[in-house]
Each structure stands twice: as C-alpha cells, then as structure tokens.
Amino acid sequence: MQRSGPGPLDRVFTLLVPLLAAALLNGCTSARYYGQLAEGQWALLRARQPVAQVVADPATPSALRARLLHAQQARDFASQQLHLPDNRSYRVYANLGRPFVLWNVFATPELSLQPVTHCFPIAGCVAYRGYYRQGAARGAAALMREQGLDVYVGGVEAYSTLGWFDDPILSSMVGWSDERLATLIFHELAHQRVYVQDDTAFNESFATFVEQQGARQWRLARGLAADGEQQGQQREQFIRLVLASRERLQAIYSGPLDDVHKRLAKQAEFQRLRREYRQLRDSQWSGDARYDAWVYAPLNNAKLLPFGLYDQWVPAFTALFQKVNGDWARFYLEVEHLARLPAAARTAALQQLMPAAQALANA
Template identity: 30%
Template sequence: MLKRVGLALAVLIVIFVAWQFELVSYGMMQLRGQLRVVNQSVPLEEFLADTSTTQAQKEKVQVIMEAKQFAFDELGINYSENYSTIFDQEGKPSMFVVTACDPYSFRPRTWKFPFIGRFPYKGFFVREKAVEEFNRVKEEEGLDVGLRTAGGWSTLGWFKDPVLSNMLNRSEGDLASLIIHELTHGTLFVKDSVTFNENLASFIGDRGAIMFLEDKYGKGSQEVTDYIASNEDQVMFRTYLLGASQRLDSLYKGMTDLEVDEKQVLKDQMIEQIKVDFKNVPFKSARYLSYFDDFTPNNTFFMSLLRYNSQQDVLEAQLDGEFGGDLLAYLEYLKKRYPSL
C-alpha cells in the first residue's frame, strides 16, 4: 500500500512539474538566489566587529537596530528577527524587477504565484533572466514594460530578511523609512491587494521615520527639520507625477474608439507635454531637474508611482481623522480588520 501511495505521489509530482514547468523552474531559481543571500549573510554583531567595516557603516547599522526597536515598541510592527544579519552586495544590485502595463490604460499585467496570489511585478536575482522576461512580455504581449532594481524586499516571513549592504549608503531618515517599510510588509500584507500594501508600507515608513527621528533627537531638532526639508522635493515630484498620471488616465478613457496609431500619437504628445511642464516644478535642489532629460516614461513608470503613492492622502485622512494621528492605534486597527498572509 505504501509503495502504491508513494508511486501515486511521485506521478502527481511529475505531472504537476510538467504542467507548471515554467513556474517550478522560476521558483527553484528564486529559491537558489534567496538561499544564497541568506546563507552568505552574517550577523550584524559580526559585521560591526569586522576591522574592515568603516565607522560610517557602523553608524548606519546602529540606525537600523534603533529603528527596528522603535518600530516594535512604538508603531505596532510585529517582532521578527528580520534585519539582524547583513548581506554584502559588493556594491551591486541583488534583485531585478520586471513590471508591465497595458499601453493605453493603467491596467497592470500581473503574475500569479501559489499561496500568495497575484503581483504586478516579478523579481529576479539574475539580471539576464529579468531581461529575458522583459523582452518576452514586450514582444509577445505588446505591453509597456519596465525593468528596475530593488533597494530591499520582504519575504513575508518565509526567510529571515537581511540588511542589504547598499542600504547603508542611505541617509539616516531614508534608511529608517526603508526598514520600517519592509517591516510593515511582514506585519500586514493583504493577498491580491498590492497597491494597498505598498501604499500602507510607504505611509508607515515615512511617518514612522519622522517619529523615530523625533524620538531620537527631539521634535523641532535640526535632524528632523533637515529630513523633512530633504523630502520636500520628493513630495513635489510625487505630487506632480500623480497629477500627470490622472491626466493620462483621463486621456486613455476618452480614446477607446480610436485606432492604435491614433492612440499612440496622443499618448506620446501628452507624455512629452508632461516632461515639458515638469521643468516648471519649483524644486529646491538639483536632484530632479534633469530627471527626464534622457528618459521618457511609459505606463509602467506611472503605474509604479500609483502603486506606492496613490492612497497616501486617504491613509493620512483616516489616521488623523479617526485615530488622532496615533500611528500605533491605526496599525493595530488595520491588523485586526484585514487578514494578512
């Protein structure tokens, strides 16, 4: 009987692998990449004790440890051992992300994964594989496609997520925001709700970073003031491009009966106008002034902005209106309301 059960199970596995060969192959490739990152990571204490670690790196590691503890104690982030180790990227990106979107609407292309649902992006540890997927989707499906690197990611508890060494190049506030962002994913991640998940993590990360700096240096301190000021250009950048996304969305909705060539002309004209008008945004620093000089965005660019930032005003209104700005109470409410993976 046991032999028959074992044989039947083996047959089922073979059938499944044959039926879902591409998915199984991708999963194994990602597993190898993730295990390499995890296995080659070292405890933060070991990294701090290493004589080759610079004083600046040690200070950033201390920021990570402090931001984690603050998130656990003050923000309602669930305790985990994430970001207690570090992986040396040797200055190179570790994850490459492919996104895709309908060329004449903001309807993202999604990839389905077992258990965790659908995602509007697909990650790769090997750049060549990401480029292959980029080209395949572009040529076979005729979609707008994007390829970017990831500054960090969360495995939602499947692995102990390490600090990536490139993170240490960020400012104190940006680093705290990123760590809190990723820890938020590990605390609350709603299946098939990526836009909500990313907006929430961005919101908690941004608000949490300011609270962290206020707790560390005091409200109204130079460190807090400088961090808020450094984000003003980023806020203007997001605000302008979210408005541009709305202009494009209105254009797409109004040209459903047009031929493809006509749609493309109208789309190209509006994106060029968006680039021209961008020059008039009153940025305080030179960071964004030449942003589109050698880059013409497609729908994946605007979809990414919407995915991470389109619900910020809604979240802020709910936090301030219903919870009096109490981020801990707000996150506890959300954890009870939504089932998390």
C-alpha cells in the same frame, strides 16, 4: 528602480516570499523561473550574519560599522515607538557583492495602465516579476516588448519575505543616508505587520504611510526636521505630478480616440509631464535636479505603474491615523479591519477616507 542614487520614489520595490512561491510551482509559470528565485533566496539566506557579530569584527570598515549601529537604533525605534514586529529581521547583515538584490520587471499594455500581474501561491498576485540576475530580467523584458507591451526594469535594493525569514540589511543599502536606511526598515516591517493577498495598492500604500509617518517621528526623536521634511515635500510633490499624469493618460485610453490618436496623445502627455516637472523644479525647488534622470529617460506606462501602486491610498491611511489621534496600536487595529473586508468593500472604505484626507491637506 534602477538607479545609482536616490530615485524618484526613495524607496524599494518589494518581491514577496520568493522561496515559498518556488516551492509550490504554478503550472502556468516555468520551473526555470521559480528555480532562479529559490537559488537567489537561498544564497541570500546563507550570506546573513548577525549585525552584532559584524560590528564586533575588527576587520569591519568603520563606515559600515557606524551605518549598522545607526540601523539598529532605527530598528529598535520601529518596534518600541511604531509598534512594528520585534524579531530578527534587519538585525542581520548580508554582503551581496552587487548593487541590487534583484531586478523587477513591470509591464502594461501599450494603451492601458492596467498592470500585467503574476500570481504566487503564498504572496498572491503582484504587478511584477523578480529576477536575481539582471540579464534574466532584461531577457524577460525583451520578450514582453515583442508582445507589444510597455515594459520597465527596475533594480531592487531590498525586499520583504513577510516575516517567513529574517530579512537582512543588505550591502546595497550601506551607501544610503541614515534616514533612508531607517525608512526602509519601517516600510518593510510594515509589510510584516499587515499584508493582504492580491492587493498591492493597499499593501504598499499602507507601508508607505508607515514609512513616512515613522520618518517624521524618527526625525523628531533625533532633533532633526528641516532637511528631511523638505526632501519629503519634494518627493510628495513629484509623486502628485506623476499621478496627475497617470489620471490624464487613463482618460485618454478610456476615451473615444482611435489607437493612432491615442498613441499621439500618449506621447504628448509625456511631454507635458516633463514640462510641468521642469517648471516645478525651477520655480519651487531652486533647480534641484534629483529627479532629472528619471524624467528625461524614456517614459512609458509601465514606468509610471509603481507610483499608482505605492501611493494610491496614502492619503486615506493618513486620515485614518489622524482619526485615532496618532495611536499606533489603534491605527493597526483599524488597518487590520480594512484588511479583512472583501476587496470591493475595502476599496469603498478607503475611498470614503480620501475626502477627509484632502480636508486635512487643505488645512
């Protein structure tokens, strides 16, 4: 998501295995697109340096050294306490020289929340396309708009290659808070732990749960709680607000109205979302305006899309974690079992967990 500070999701969008996808060209996608993926990934790989080497370099600015040392503490915590992969990912550093590592383009039909998907030989089908140059992303978005699609371009500050490469801490992360940097590491390592082809909602909801629960335990281990918990609660409230708006839009698009009236209802729903956000911000957040820029910028279906992809099944994974009494090893076994199920059975199993998750929330 393109932003200069923390965005409404406080997380990153993930492009998976771009170089391997580039090596196995799909006839439906241009070689030029794959070529820029391969070139961008290769440049990133060449820029990596071991964190220990950067920390030991006398020329390294003290602020960067402190941030990298903190990141290594979080990295150790991820493997030792959260049972996430213990490898060289996030033990290397790369200076990008730009604010985002790449830009993702999301698209939906004008009167639908169904994402336009793109399929890769290794990563499967995902609901976005990534570009290492902002101009290329904007050009692709313009072409999609000419086709009548709703389009959103979001800057990506990090991504996972699912363990195929040693993913680096990027210079785009250095300005983040300590907690945000830690949760990025938890989220992306979770993708290395469990990943299902062609099921973005499952993958991202799982990684988001690991990120959130990992952050709770990380705060507890460091004797910190209040600030992070408050921000997390605000984030969850905001996401629920957006998801409720998505549900109402889905009802509009699947309802009996003609296209003209669906367009009017769509714009009315966006105005309702802004009103409800304003009420939440002013009545419960003491006017905290962290999400104002996102809310008051132009809204469309594609801009709402990542919320459904990244949060849909988080309550189900929360219930599953409670079911195994917070045992990470058992939790991953249960998640791996879900991952092996056929898509329809996996969705049904997650839906069965949702009532338990709601009961926990009410309690």
